[in-house]
Amino acid sequence: MPTDYLERILTARVYDVAQETPLELAPNLSARLQNRLLLKREDMQSVFSFKLRGAYNKMAQLPADQLARGVIASSAGNHAQGVALGAKQLGTRAIIVMPTTTPTMKVNAVKARGGEVVLHGETYDDAYGHARQLAAEKGLTFVHPFDDPDVIAGQGTIGMEILRQYAQPIHAIFVAIGGGGLISGIAAYVKRLKPDIKIIGVEPVDADAMTQSLQAGERVRLNQVGLFADGVAVRQVGAETFRLCQQYLDEIILVSTDDTCAAIKDVFEDTRSILEPAGALAIAGAKAYVERTGITDETLVAVACGANMNFDRLRFVAERAEIGEHREAIFAVTIPETPGSLKAFCECLGTRNLTEFNYRIADQREAHIFVGLEVQGRADAAQMARIFESKGLKTLDLTDDELAKMHLRHMVGGKSPLAHDELLYRFEFPERPGALMKFVNAMSPDWNISLFHYRNNGSDYGRIVTGIQVPPNEMPQWQAFLDGLGYQYWDENQNPAYKLFLG
Numbered sequence: 001m002p003t004d005y006l007e008r009i010l011t012a013r014v015y016d017v018a019q020e021t022p023l024e025l026a027p028n029l030s031a032r033l034q035n036r037l038l039l040k041r042e043d044m045q046s047v048f049s050f051k052l053r054g055a056y057n058k059m060a061q062l063p064a065d066q067l068a069r070g071v072i073a074s075s076a077g078n079h080a081q082g083v084a085l086g087a088k089q090l091g092t093r094a095i096i097v098m099p100t101t102t103p104t105m106k107v108n109a110v111k112a113r114g115g116e117v118v119l120h121g122e123t124y125d126d127a128y129g130h131a132r133q134l135a136a137e138k139g140l141t142f143v144h145p146f147d148d149p150d151v152i153a154g155q156g157t158i159g160m161e162i163l164r165q166y167a168q169p170i171h172a173i174f175v176a177i178g179g180g181g182l183i184s185g186i187a188a189y190v191k192r193l194k195p196d197i198k199i200i201g202v203e204p205v206d207a208d209a210m211t212q213s214l215q216a217g218e219r220v221r222l223n224q225v226g227l228f229a230d231g232v233a234v235r236q237v238g239a240e241t242f243r244l245c246q247q248y249l250d251e252i253i254l255v256s257t258d259d260t261c262a263a264i265k266d267v268f269e270d271t272r273s274i275l276e277p278a279g280a281l282a283i284a285g286a287k288a289y290v291e292r293t294g295i296t297d298e299t300l301v302a303v304a305c306g307a308n309m310n311f312d313r314l315r316f317v318a319e320r321a322e323i324g325e326h327r328e329a330i331f332a333v334t335i336p337e338t339p340g341s342l343k344a345f346c347e348c349l350g351t352r353n354l355t356e357f358n359y360r361i362a363d364q365r366e367a368h369i370f371v372g373l374e375v376q377g378r379a380d381a382a383q384m385a386r387i388f389e390s391k392g393l394k395t396l397d398l399t400d401d402e403l404a405k406m407h408l409r410h411m412v413g414g415k416s417p418l419a420h421d422e423l424l425y426r427f428e429f430p431e432r433p434g435a436l437m438k439f440v441n442a443m444s445p446d447w448n449i450s451l452f453h454y455r456n457n458g459s460d461y462g463r464i465v466t467g468i469q470v471p472p473n474e475m476p477q478w479q480a481f482l483d484g485l486g487y488q489y490w491d492e493n494q495n496p497a498y499k500l501f502l503g
Contacts, residue, residue: 005188008153009160013060014053017089018045023165026270034296037286040162043279043307050155050305052082054181057154058143059086067092072140074131076102076124077231078306079145084115095140097131099123101430122430146181147238156185162301163193171298172198172289176281176305177210177252178232180241187248201252202285204229210237210245211252224488228257231278231306255284261317262324263287267304279306323399328355329381330404332500333369334394345369348387356409368500370409396496404497407465419450422467423478424498426490442485444477465492
């Protein structure tokens with residue numbers, strides 16, 4: 001018999017631990033978008049996330065004897081805190097299996113809410129498998145983070161609140177997608193009562209498991225997921241959530257890291273609250289939707305679903321927000337190495353504000369400048385590039401170049417005649433003791449590191465770019481090294497910014 005989600009949501013038990021969060025107008029964003037944008041403030045829950053709704057509803061629906069034996073979950077984030085808090089409220093035991101790579105801050109947050117933490121494995125998949133094993137051995141109930149009707153129904157109470165709080169017409173509701181539990185619950189309720197309201201999912205471009213699954217007509221498992229928006233970094237969506245998304249979603253919008261950073265800044269300027277990256281996805285999606293469709297004078301709702309932000313990550317967010325807001329453009333401009341050429345370049349800038357300027361003599365004929373400029377949108381950036389070109393200055397727009405934004409802006413001017421047979425690669429690896437040593441030890445001792453740059457972005461993953469001198473006849477060994485390393489990597493040898501500034 002099919003699950004009646006309307007009944008499940010109406011009878012869900014969430015308010016023992018959750019509050020009915022405000023639905024607030026974002027005045028500055030609304031004015032800029034020329035639409036009324038309302039934020040559903042799930043970041044204001046006691047655990048700073050919507051996750052306690054579904055977790056608590058699942059546990060509250062358990063038979064008394066089953067609940068008394070205790071519950072178990074696998075999570076390194078908001079679900080873990082929701083389960084721990086819910087179990088404490090219900091007077092039962094909660095074991096949370098977390099990867100050994102989980103930051104101490106998150107482990108302590110779970111312990112503070114009464115959870116028993118078991119650290120196991122290096123990845124979520126390792127922790128999930130161990131949690132399932134412990135559940136069977138100890139007779140505990142596994143509380144899934146998204147693929148469970150009671151969890152979905154608990155999250156669906158957000159949709160119920162939105163329709164109750166705003167009785168006037170709503171054009172669309174934007175919801176972040178990780179495993180799909182949040183959007184499935186909201187969609188199942190809203191589409192039953194107000195089928196004309198669009199339900200639009202939002203995913204990062206590098207963690208788009210639901211998008212790929214809907215396109216394929218079956219659940220797709222991603223080989224890699226981007227980790228900036230770690231709250232939605234899910235390799236495979238749930239079976240039940242996939243079914244519901246197939247039935248109810250109008251579309252999914254993909255947004256970049258820069259778009260997400262800009263959305264975090266936008267919400268801060270309107271509310272003085274700082275969302276985590278996953279928590280800001282819906283806002284980024286709403287902005288992208290307005291820009292694409294050109295709609296005006298409509299009411300849009302975006303679910304601000306979490307605010308468990310690592311403070312150290314704010315440096316990265318601030319750096320990238322202006323680019324995501326299309327207020328900064330980054331260029332590589334080549335000028336002749338002659339007296340007065342730098343002055344001529346500066347004259348092209350007019351009254352524009354500089355955000356960054358890196359210059360070093362390259363050779364006797366020409367010099368390369370890495371410059372950031374304040375702009376008023378993509379069209380303005382394109383106009384600036386045309387101005388440079390009209391003066392005979394070769395110009396590359398690097399605004400969307402990840403290597404340039406993450407690393408090269410901190411390394412400009414490092415060409416070396418000694419860097420023969422150099423390969424340039426970017427790597428991403430878990431931020432834990434020994435990770436860099438593993439990387440170095442896996443390499444052949446005959447390969448020399450000719451370039452290295454590391455950026456700590458306050459996240460659970462570190463990012464490096466490195467140049468390694470590998471003789472051409474050892475390329476098979478190099479590929480074997482990449483295949484066996486187990487870290488995500490990108491080949492940047494053909495990157496034009498690398499060739500200009502470092503190659």
